Amino acid sequence: MYICVCHAITDNDIRNAAGNGISSLEALSDELKVGTCCGRCKECANKVLQQSLMESCSMGYCNMGSAA
Helix, strand or coil: CEEECCCCEEHHHHHHHHHCCCCCHHHHHHHHCCCCCCCCCHHHHHHHHHHHHHHHHHCCCCCCCCCC
8 A cells, every 4th residue: 555655665674664763753754755745645654654563573573773
């Protein structure tokens, strides 16, 4: 599902970024440009990111050092 229409970023893109070490909305914005155009996607993008980090942590792959 598209999360950021402005930059064509999907929930899978965000999950992949989390799996590659992205752990904050700021870092996600730097990496994928999420929320840098109209900004409407920030809340949803952060929710997907945090869910992905929690799922990874529950499987023993915690990477939540700077999650906000």
